[in-house]
Amino acid sequence: MRVVLADLKGTEGLVTKDTVAGGYGSRFVPFSLTTHWFCHVKRSYVQIPSVQMAYLAAICARNGHEVVWTRNEVADGDVALVLSSLVDYRRETAWAEAARARGMRVGFVGLACSKLPELFLEHADFVVAGEPEEAIRELAEGRKLSGLVLGKPVADLDTLPFPRWDLVGNWSDRLQQISLGSLHPRRRFPLLASRSCPEFCTYCPHRILTEYRVRSVENVVEELSALTARWPNAFVIFRDPLFTKDRRRCLTLCSEIVRAGLRIEFECETRLDHLDAELLFAMRRAGLRIISFGVESISSQTLRKVARRPVPEAHQRHIVAECRRLGIRTAAFYVFGFLEDDWESIAATINYAIDLGSTSAQFKILTPYPGTPLWKQLGPVVYEKDWQRFDGFTPTFRHPKLEPDELRFLLGAAYARFYLRPSFLKNLWRIRHRALVGLVDKLDQRVSEAIREKEISLVSRAVTC
Numbered sequence: 001m002r003v004v005l006a007d008l009k010g011t012e013g014l015v016t017k018d019t020v021a022g023g024y025g026s027r028f029v030p031f032s033l034t035t036h037w038f039c040h041v042k043r044s045y046v047q048i049p050s051v052q053m054a055y056l057a058a059i060c061a062r063n064g065h066e067v068v069w070t071r072n073e074v075a076d077g078d079v080a081l082v083l084s085s086l087v088d089y090r091r092e093t094a095w096a097e098a099a100r101a102r103g104m105r106v107g108f109v110g111l112a113c114s115k116l117p118e119l120f121l122e123h124a125d126f127v128v129a130g131e132p133e134e135a136i137r138e139l140a141e142g143r144k145l146s147g148l149v150l151g152k153p154v155a156d157l158d159t160l161p162f163p164r165w166d167l168v169g170n171w172s173d174r175l176q177q178i179s180l181g182s183l184h185p186r187r188r189f190p191l192l193a194s195r196s197c198p199e200f201c202t203y204c205p206h207r208i209l210t211e212y213r214v215r216s217v218e219n220v221v222e223e224l225s226a227l228t229a230r231w232p233n234a235f236v237i238f239r240d241p242l243f244t245k246d247r248r249r250c251l252t253l254c255s256e257i258v259r260a261g262l263r264i265e266f267e268c269e270t271r272l273d274h275l276d277a278e279l280l281f282a283m284r285r286a287g288l289r290i291i292s293f294g295v296e297s298i299s300s301q302t303l304r305k306v307a308r309r310p311v312p313e314a315h316q317r318h319i320v321a322e323c324r325r326l327g328i329r330t331a332a333f334y335v336f337g338f339l340e341d342d343w344e345s346i347a348a349t350i351n352y353a354i355d356l357g358s359t360s361a362q363f364k365i366l367t368p369y370p371g372t373p374l375w376k377q378l379g380p381v382v383y384e385k386d387w388q389r390f391d392g393f394t395p396t397f398r399h400p401k402l403e404p405d406e407l408r409f410l411l412g413a414a415y416a417r418f419y420l421r422p423s424f425l426k427n428l429w430r431i432r433h434r435a436l437v438g439l440v441d442k443l444d445q446r447v448s449e450a451i452r453e454k455e456i457s458l459v460s461r462a463v464t465c
């Protein structure tokens with residue numbers, strides 16, 4: 001059987017799928033000079049092939065099937081598996097229709113088709129709701145899938161074959177890439193050492209498909225060894241939502257990476273309260289170069305309302321400083337538009353983002369994703385009818401204190417304030433020379449005043465109009 005794996009490239013704005021927003025994906029359509037620049041820089045960085053599809057490639061190939069991968073064209077085959085998303089579902093369903101017109105059976109996999117199968121069912125022969133590996137294994141073994149198929153969660157993640165990166169990705173993905181922060185090009189590979197998240201944040205789509213499970217350290221190290229044997233100097237992106245959940249396991253993984261002599265560099269995402277100086281040191285020694293974490297809001301009260309355990313500010317500052325000392329870049333995530341938010345609270349969060357001094361920051365707008373507790377809570381005030389606009393950057397529900405334009409304005413202000421500061425480049429390039437640092441601080445003040453004047457003129461123009 002010839003299996004076509006379609007991991008379709010999103011159009012319009014910066015589109016990311018696969019494990020982003022749990023699999024719903026995100027789309028950032030730039031609306032200012034800074035956001036244009038941000039999307040442009042990020043685009044080259046986020047275009048990595050799907051780890052979910054690489055697993056399916058491995059399962060199909062293991063059963064003797066030919067695997068073809070596509071980002072655009074409708075390739076010929078017997079069965080096509082399409083990675084579903086919310087932000088790009090119209091393009092995905094149109095692609096499925098075109099594939100069916102050429103005689104292929106088409107199935108959808110992923111979070112979006114699991115939670116909103118009605119968007120995909122009429123355009124497909126089957127839709128896998130849940131983790132897809134077991135269902136696709138049955139397909140590869142000869143079972144005909146039809147309609148809505150329940151994807152049983154993989155009980156033991158160690159039983160999965162390793163993702164087949166030789167079958168997934170095109171020539172441009174395979175080009176080694178240089179990022180803004182590093183002049184050493186490395187090919188980047190996503191890796192899942194665990195799945196889902198044991199926390200309870202009500203707005204989070206990462207935890208709504210399956211239960212939290214982890215792979216054994218041995219199994220992860222084996223995958224890393226196989227990866228580096230084929231691609232020396234691989235840059236690994238651990239896509240686990242909470243990479244350091246189990247401190248002891250993380251320390252063991254790091255020491256095993258070092259013991260096996262694996263020359264990887266990696267990035268991961270976690271909560272700051274799961275980090276301390278000793279753990280960071282061990283992770284740095286094993287190859288950690290970038291760490292991402294959610295701060296979300298400066299207000300502990302706001303966070304508690306969405307069942308997110310706040311991390312004390314002093315600890316956040318300590319960990320960011322420790323990362324800086326160890327040469328680990330930091331990326332902090334923030335969310336605007338919690339129900340308690342107003343102009344002052346969001347302005348305070350923006351100021352905090354700058355003051356915290358992470359290397360980079362991502363600001364998003366609170367989105368009630370289907371299947372989350374927040375979706376149930378906000379259902380009655382959701383006005384957006386177009387699912388593609390549940391993209392993480394577009395207001396979708398009636399906020400009690402802020403109009404959609406105000407949220408967008410604050411989002412634009414956050415990107416401008418964070419990224420136009422000369423000290424952003426200082427942090428990125430780790431400039432520590434005292435005279436330069438002093439100069440950058442002065443320039444920061446001037447830039448900040450210029451931005452403030454521009455913001456005032458924009459707001460007063462809006463009021464006058």
Ligand code: SF4
Nearest residue numbers: 197199201204206241
């Ligand atoms: S910590 Fe909260 S926001 Fe982060 S992945 Fe877990 S549930 Fe989601």
